[in-house]
Amino acid sequence: MSSALEIQRKRPALEKFSAPLVTVPSIGISRESQSTVQKLLDLRMHMVTPAYSQTVPIGADSTTIEERLFDKRAALKMKTAAVAMHLDGEWRNSLFRQLDSLLDVQSWDQSDQLADDASFFTFLRMIIFVRPARRPGIGLGYNGNVVAAWTTGRNRLTIECLPRDQARWVLARFIDDDCERAAGISPIHRIPEVLAPYAPEIWFSNGTDKAPTV
Amino acid sequence: MVPTKLPPSDHVVRVVSWTRLRRDEHDNVLGCLWHAFQLRPATATEPAEDYLSATWLEYFDQKVGPRIKQVVQVMRNCALKLTAKTGLAVANVGKIQDCGTQCGVKIRVLNEPDLPKNPAYAAIRGLRREDQELLEMLAADAVVETVMVSIVDTLV
Secondary structure, three states: OOOOOOOOOOOOOOOOOOOOOOOOOOOOOOHHHHHHHHHHHHHHHHHOOHHHOOOOOOOOOOOOHHHHHHHHHHHHHHHHHHOHHHOOHHHHHHHHHHHHHHOOHHHOOOOOOOOOHHHHHHHHHHHHHHOOOOOOEEEEOOOOOEEEEEEEOOEEEEEEEEOOOEEEEEEEEEEOOEEEEEEEEEEHHHHHHHHHHHOOHHHHOOOOOOOOOO | OOOEEOOOOOEEEEEEOHHHEEEOOOOOEEEEOHHHHOOOOOOOOOOOOOEEEEEEHHHOOOOOOOHHHHHHHHHHHOOOOOOOOOEEEEEEHHHHHHHHHHOOOOOEEEEOOEOOOEOOEEEEEOOOOOOHHHHHHHHHHHEEEEEEHHHHOOOO
């Protein structure tokens, strides 16, 4: 007999606020199609492991901040392109535009730190795993950690992507005019579970529910 | 000069870089991330911050012109690099302190004149480095307005 206090270990269904990553085909599909589906699922799981992380070095000859920003934008886009098969084209293109804006020399402050590669990898894996239909705004912390922010009215969700698939999340959620605040550090595969009590569809749904992943 | 407490009804202005502004997916500015109120960690050339810098808005006489424009001028006089995409977070002193009280932290907002360039210099003291909930409250509740430098520069 299972205890009422038993913690649910398996990952929750994500269909609540995003479209399915891989449409489960009918039982009548061929073995080849079944194999393809399994490969996609396996690759998705692979993406949520730190093994995918590889530091992309900035050009050794980069000396000016303009050059360093250019190299960083290129490096992050290359890393995104490497997982392009998991990202909807529109999502990918919009992400590229956001990176161009974030790492723009005209708006760069001397106190800013270049986006950390390991943090960006966590960000990509988080997006691919959580699959929010709505894109976040993107910022940077002092140490170069990528910060994803969703805002709907007074409801705010901020997720700072740490290296090694960890995420520092902070939220303010208004339910019946009462504000609930919470914060924590969780592995990205736990993000759906820790956010579930706060009805995260208020942030992640965009009306069309078009997920970032194909 | 002896630091003086600012009245709860007054405001302080904090510079927020583009990377720490809260934006939506289309890059529209919505306010500040909590990181805008984060104490800067130590770097290779500078020690860690133990208070936040700001500028006292009501120090300036609005008969001279828009106060926020005078704030920007003083900041530039202090060699702060302000780009068109730099944000200015205008935070209410009383709300800053209320946020601290709710989180069990006593926050002091003091005028600490940095003469001769910035007599309106203000320090926000008492923050704890890793209190993200408090910093998020400051960004969401204490900031009453976020203005872009590009807009301030058009004011007459």
